[in-house]
Amino acid sequence: MANRMILNETSYFGAGAVSAVVDEAKKRAFSKILVVTDPDLLKFGVTDKVTKLLTEAGLPFDVFSNVKANPTVACVKDGVEVFKKAAADSIVAVGGGSAMDTAKAIGIIVNNPEFADVVSLEGVADTKNPCVPIIAVPTTAGTAAEVTINYVITDEEKKRKFVCVDPHDIPIVAVVDSDMMSTMPKGLTAATGMDALTHAIEGYTTLAAWELTDMLHLKAIEIIGRSLRKAVANDPEGREGMALGQYVAGMGFSNVGLGVVHGMAHPLGAFYDTPHGIANAVLLPYVMEYNAEYTGDKFKYIAEAMGVDTSGMDQQAYRKAAVDAVRQLSKDVGIPEKLREIGVKEEDLQALSESAFADVCTGGNPRPCTVESILEIYKKAF
Numbered sequence: 001m002a003n004r005m006i007l008n009e010t011s012y013f014g015a016g017a018v019s020a021v022v023d024e025a026k027k028r029a030f031s032k033i034l035v036v037t038d039p040d041l042l043k044f045g046v047t048d049k050v051t052k053l054l055t056e057a058g059l060p061f062d063v064f065s066n067v068k069a070n071p072t073v074a075c076v077k078d079g080v081e082v083f084k085k086a087a088a089d090s091i092v093a094v095g096g097g098s099a100m101d102t103a104k105a106i107g108i109i110v111n112n113p114e115f116a117d118v119v120s121l122e123g124v125a126d127t128k129n130p131c132v133p134i135i136a137v138p139t140t141a142g143t144a145a146e147v148t149i150n151y152v153i154t155d156e157e158k159k160r161k162f163v164c165v166d167p168h169d170i171p172i173v174a175v176v177d178s179d180m181m182s183t184m185p186k187g188l189t190a191a192t193g194m195d196a197l198t199h200a201i202e203g204y205t206t207l208a209a210w211e212l213t214d215m216l217h218l219k220a221i222e223i224i225g226r227s228l229r230k231a232v233a234n235d236p237e238g239r240e241g242m243a244l245g246q247y248v249a250g251m252g253f254s255n256v257g258l259g260v261v262h263g264m265a266h267p268l269g270a271f272y273d274t275p276h277g278i279a280n281a282v283l284l285p286y287v288m289e290y291n292a293e294y295t296g297d298k299f300k301y302i303a304e305a306m307g308v309d310t311s312g313m314d315q316q317a318y319r320k321a322a323v324d325a326v327r328q329l330s331k332d333v334g335i336p337e338k339l340r341e342i343g344v345k346e347e348d349l350q351a352l353s354e355s356a357f358a359d360v361c362t363g364g365n366p367r368p369c370t371v372e373s374i375l376e377i378y379k380k381a382f
């Protein structure tokens with residue numbers, strides 16, 4: 001079977017890159033833009049860094065900010081109505097995964113109205129048309145939603161987070177500017193950064209991984225491994241590293257999928273509104289232990305990318321070293337070790353396991369999973 005790679009048409013990197021939004025919007029003759037963002041980003045003046053540029057350039061726009069973290073079906077439906085009322089023809093998404101994912105869902109439904117119920121977009125939906133053109137400006141360094149063909153929406157009624165995979169949703173332009181991320185508090189920097197590390201490790205070991213994506217994921221692990229502690233300390237070099245590292249991971253995992261860390265993290269988001277990065281970070285070392293025997297020599301390269309000298313180590317030793325390096329990084333950036341510390345309830349573990357088993361990401365895990373094996377991992381992590 002052929003391997004497929006889908007990436008942005010154009011992407012920009014580096015502190016100050018955000019000014020490219022104006023050039024791109026003009027070059028692409030956008031006549032009316034809907035800026036999709038969230039209320040906190042408006043409040044902290046992050047969205048302003050983009051809207052100021054649009055105003056100065058005389059580009060007409062409206063703002064839609066009814067996006068909640070772990071965005072819901074209702075947020076998306078609301079956004080579609082606002083897009084239509086604004087008579088917009090394009091979207092500039094300014095935010096983390098939540099704002100960018102909402103923007104993708106809005107853009108898909110506007111051009112594929114038969115999916116207006118939102119929930120029918122779950123999995124690989126057969127949309128006929130590319131979404132409205134999106135310029136994505138990430139403000140967190142984690143999800144890489146600016147370069148992925150996925151978006152994740154929460155069905156509040158059914159208490160489920162569902163993943164949508166659709167090449168039609170990819171933003172045409174990504175503007176990855178570490179200055180947009182500099183206002184992130186420590187905890188958010190750590191959580192989103194550990195999401196990026198999880199993408200890199202799950203993408204590297206997922207069933208569909210191949211040489212080209214291995215190259216991206218290993219590089220991402222290396223960049224994130226050396227940058228995350230510094231980013232949490234708000235060091236500009238660390239911020240730049242994380243902005244790039246999370247994007248490189250996105251180039252990979254978007255094209256090959258993830259594994260059961262994400263499968264198990266999604267129900268935590270749906271049940272308890274757990275921040276996505278925290279859910280992944282707590283689960284990652286436990287799932288690595290579960291997967292180790294099914295990953296050949298890959299944990300050796302993970303350990304090395306994380307800065308461990310593996311010379312003289314046998315397989316068991318380098319596998320343990322990879323998990324230890326991940327645990328240490330997680331600890332250093334202040335992530336709790338156990339699910340019980342982040343509000344997970346023991347009596348929910350069975351229901352969480354059933355939901356995780358049904359998640360789109362779980363099928364990509366290198367070691368096969370059952371509801372029972374997932375429950376065991378949850379218990380260990382509890």
Ligand SMILES: NC(=O)c1ccc[n+]([C@@H]2O[C@H](COP(=O)([O-])OP(=O)(O)OC[C@H]3O[C@@H](n4cnc5c(N)ncnc54)[C@H](O)[C@@H]3O)[C@@H](O)[C@H]2O)c1
Pocket residue numbers: 038039040041044046068069070071095096097098099101139140142143144145148149150151152180181182183184185188192195269276277
């Ligand atoms: N599309 C994908 O491929 C993909 C991949 C992984 C995760 N996700 C999804 O993305 C969502 C999580 O996104 P996220 O982790 O980026 O967080 P988020 O977008 O949910 O944002 C979390 C909070 O951080 C605030 N924030 C964001 N940037 C900030 C900044 N620069 N300064 C201060 N505050 C800021 C937001 O206002 C919000 O309150 C989840 O729903 C997850 O499932 C999507």
Ligand SMILES: [Fe+2]
Pocket residue numbers: 143195199262276280
């Ligand atoms: Fe993620």
